[in-house]
Amino acid sequence: EIERGDIIVFHFPLNPEEELIKRVIGLPGDKVQVQNHQVYVNGLPLSEPYISQLPAYSGEWVVTDGYLFVLGDNRNNSNDSKDWGLLPLENIVGKAVLIYWPPPMWGVIEHTDVFAAQ
DSSP: OOOTTOEEEEEETTEEEEEEEEEEEEOTTOEEEEETTEEEETTEEOOOTTOSSOOOOOEEEEOOTTEEEEEOSSGGGOOSHHHHOOEEGGGEEEEOOEEOSSGGGOEEOOOOOTTSOO
């Protein structure tokens, strides 16, 4: 079961030979907004201590059935749903569970509650 905050691996919709890894932000039925350097899902601000920079862009997306909205943690330099649209669920390979590179950072990826108190 995919949840908001999960990091997933998927076949890139514009080039299915390429696999990308991004964070799930919006689930089917969600409204995602980015405004004033803040990401909102269904009107609630996300708590995102994992991002490298606040988003320097804005937009609004509605996630339709059978799709997800994904963003990279390097928000301003990531090729993600803000650029190419919604991710079909059928493109998902799986959840990322381990960090294996670089070796000093080996470890388990923790699930992040994106609606935690800020």
